[in-house]
Amino acid sequence: MAGEGQMLRAAREEKKWSFMDTEDTTKIRVRYIQALEEEDYGILPGATYVKGYLRTYAKQLGLNPDEIIELYNDSIAPEAGPVLESPNMLVKARPLWVRPMIIGSMAVLAIVLAIAISVNQSGKKVADSPYSPPALPSAPKAEAVTPETSPTKTDDNTPGPNSPVVSNPENVVAATQDGLTAQLVFTQLCWIEVRVDGQPPFQGTFTAGTTKEVKGTSKIELLTVGNAGGLSVTLNGKALPSLGKSGAVVRNVVLTSDTLKSP
Structure with a gap:
């Protein structure tokens, strides 16, 4: 223990505060107060909250908050940095001449195929195909739009049976x-x-x-x-x-x- 917890406990006992009295005064829960005095910071949400609780607790006890925070920082062990592991598998690099050779071979093959196709088409006459494409579908007919009837009203301006019902959107969401x-x-x-x-x-x-x-x-x-x-x-x-x-x-x-x- 670095000593900040002992200082907090000693100051509280000197004031003769119980844990419940301390919670009412500092607004810090009892289990967190016990953790601060025992320097068991693992149950607190994080380092930011630990420092905030230590500073608040120290002020209420009449201690120097900066001194308590400095003792807390000394008690924190530095975190080990990440260890980078080199991959075990080695990727074999291809020689620089392999890719141009493959591209050149593909280009020569494409030229040979183009010449063969042109010679074959020049010696034969393509027969008329019996296939006839289907007729394109006709555009759908436009349907006549019947205008909606306006809401009927009675003589006393009361909405009739065809009148729309207006409701508040927020009330509708909350109700449904x-x-x-x-x-x-x-x-x-x-x-x-x-x-x-x-x-x-x-x-x-x-x-x-x-x-x-x-x-x-x-x-x-x-x-x-x-x-x-x-x-x-x-x-x-x-x-x-x-x-x-x-x-x-x-x-x-x-x-x-x-x-x-x-x-």
Whole structure:
């Protein structure tokens, strides 16, 4: 251990904060707080989030964030670069004279065939072929277009039985689409944890420019959004308001059919 976890734990115990008190103050989940103090960074979403959590935790404890980040950087082992392996098979190169020789042989063969065909055609007269091409199909006749009758109205301006029914396109889409479909568009690096219809949640880190489609029957829950300003949500074709600012952590955003009815 490089020491940053021990410094964080010592500062927390000096303030006599429990893990729940620390979560309420820093807005960092308890299991991530324990991981930071034990320097077990494997369960966190990535290095970007590790540094962000360390900086936030250090500020709340009254420590120097830059010192904590420097200790963390010292604890990271440099990643080994990719090893390039040379192919075992050797490709044999053809001599430079092979291709011109092949092209020349093909040209000579084409000339011989052309001469043979011309001599054969000059000595024989091609017989008239009994084949006659079929007649071309005639163009289809244009059908007369009957103008549609205008909608009838009664004396009190009430639309008659032939009047068209006008409906709102957004209402039609929302009414005819079964279940819930959430389109998640990531404009910035963002870590997210999602649960659908009460099933076990899934999580992941998404880079800017990526999208993810989540489908459910009755409920889609955004349990944690690590960067609220980097995520745009569209539910059944309806764009939802922004979840928050860049860098803000948002929890327990519930999407149901009632969400579509809200303005």
